[in-house]
Amino acid sequence: MKKTKFPTAQTILFIIAALVAILTWIVPSGKFDSLAYNKNENTFTRTSLDKTEILVASQATLDALKIKIPIEKFTNGDIWKPISIPNTYHKVENKPQGLVEFIKSPIKGIIEAADIIFLVLFIGGLIGIMNYTGAFDAGISWLAETLKGKEFILIVLVTVLVAIGGTTFGLAEETIAFYPILIPIFLAAKYDAMVALACIYLGSSIGTMCSTTNPFSTIIASDAAGINWTTGLTGRLIMLILVTLISIIYILRYAQRVKKDPSKSVIFSQKDDIDALFGSTTSSEATLTMRLKLILFVFAMCFVVMIYGVSQLEWWFLEMTVVFFVGAIIIGIIGKINEYTFVDLFVKGASDLLGVAIIIGIARGVTILMVDGQISDTLLYYASNATNGMNKGLFINVMLYIYGGLSFFIPSSSGMAVLTMPIMSPLADGVGIGREAIVNTYQFGMGLFAFISPTGLILASLAVVKVGYDKWLKFVMPLVIILLIFTMVMLTVSVYL
Known part of the structure; x- marks a missing residue:
């Protein structure tokens, strides 16, 4: 009897999309009124079910709406998205998503996620050019020789650096570019692709889970909660250090088992396929010529420029895509690749990541079904009511699970912050704890669930590595x-201190 294979990432997302579409027939549609700041007119726009109202942008307006956020958070640009207004939830006419909407959702998702999809495709093109030059293989051979006997440094270094990127500026989608580059290095160090995947994906998830200066989670959530982003920073910094340490130990233990006995790998059955896909094609004697060193320098600078631009210049996907495109052209010139070959390599490299791009679009389609079905606010309303009358120890842990659950439907950290913080943060006042505790549960709940959430980035990451979702769950669930x-222990202790 033929063994049944676990569904592909695309099929998993289609199943989830179908379940969400069914949910829109069961969960009542509802909306909170929203408030948006208009910078040019210096006014607020309040949008409700039947009308749109222009209000004076003042602290008095916010106080009247029971929004406990300083007016400066809006005027200085800290809060740039519409926020939910507390105590304004109302049911609206149901908008169940039928078969036609379900079929349209992945196409809508691909269109809406075009910015990140093009980034992924252009990264693929750059990788195609790099592979042709032979710089990767020569660099991997050099690194493998340099780290001989000290390969564990690679695990520590990659995990820590990616976690730093996650905690400071929200390094997440950009990590998709790292897999084709780093997996061959980990394979050369006698680890499996799962170790590389864990270092990169878990590093990013840990960083965003314990964000310190990340503007897309900590800062916008704190602003939407009406507190300074530095409030609770010490606790998040302690969590970042301890969670990173626990994760590195977990990865190291697995990596050492695989190094000693490759059959212990959870993806051992795929070893030959992954080696063929990512393994070095040159001999161990491959040398780094001056030209290859220059190519590797330009390649590395693409990431340095990208990180600087995102963290300091407010760049987003358009600018990041341009960086990788320009980098590919410069490398093509240095490598003396003729125009016809360059175009062919770039297109083939992009096509290698087309499956990843489609997964990103389908995942976005799930969110579109939620928004069009207008059930996100209903789920938020009932979740906020579920905590009434709880003691603070139970309250904070229930909030952790609520945010974990909501992140399945709202995977965007900034979207979750502006939607939920004005509703959830006042609940902290009622149980006698600081609002920073709600910001922490939002981050920790979303971050932990991101380890396994199929509507997040994990399926796209797995598609790059050619690893099944079931294999990932087998590897990561003990750590989760x-x-x-x-x-839970840390949160409970924090509210009683």
Whole structure:
């Protein structure tokens, strides 16, 4: 009897999209009124079910709406998205998403996610050019020789650096570019692709889970909660250090088992296929010529420029895509690749990541079904009511699970912040804890669930590595349970201190 294979990432997302479409027939549609700041007119726009109202942008207006956020958070640009207004939830006419909407959703998602999709495709094109030059293989051979006997440094270094990127400026989608580059290095160090995947994906998830200066989570959530983003910073910094340490130990233990006995790998059955896809094609004697060193320098600078632009110049996907495109052209010139070959290599490289791009679009389509079905606010309304009358220890842990659950439907950290913080943060006042505790549960709940959430980035990341979702769950679930228990203990202690 033929063994049944676990569904592909695309099929998993289509199943989830179908379930969400069914949910729109069961969960009543509802909306909170929203408030948006108009910078040019210096006014607020309040949008409700039947009308749109222009209000004076003042602290008095916010106080009247029971929004406990300083007016400066809006005027200085900290809050740039419409926020939900507390105590304004109302049911609206149901908008169930039928078969036609379900079929349209992945196409709508691909169109809406075009910015990140083009980034992924252009990264693929750059990787195609790099592979042709032979710079990767020569660099990997050099690194493997340099780290001989000290390969564990690679695990620590990659995980820590990616976590720093996540905690400071929200390094997440950009990590998709790292897999084709780093997996061959980990394979040369006698680890498996799962180790590389764990270092990159878990590093990013840990960083965003314990964000310190990340403007897309910590800062916007704190602003929407009406507190300074530095409030609770010490606790998040401690969590960042401890969670990173626990995760590195977990990865190292697995990596050492695989290094000693490759059959212990959870993806051992795919070893030959992954080696063929990512393994070095040159001999161990491959040398780094001056030209290859220059190519590797330009390639590395693409990421340095990207990180600087995102963190300091407010760049987003358009600018990041341009950086990789220009980098590919410069490398093509240095490598003396003729115009016809360059175009062919770039297109083939992009096509290698087309499946990843489609997964990103389908995942965005799930969110579109939620928004069009108008059930996100209903789920938020009932979630906020569920905590009434709880003591603070139980309250903070229930909030952790609520945010974990909501992140399945709202995977965007900034979207979750502006939608939920004005509703959830006042609940902290009622149980006698600081609002920074709500910001922490929002981050920890979203971050922990991101380890496994199929509507997040994990399926796209797995598609690059050619690893099944079931294999990932087998690898990561023990760590998720360890970190969940640890987080619950830390949260409980924090509200009683």
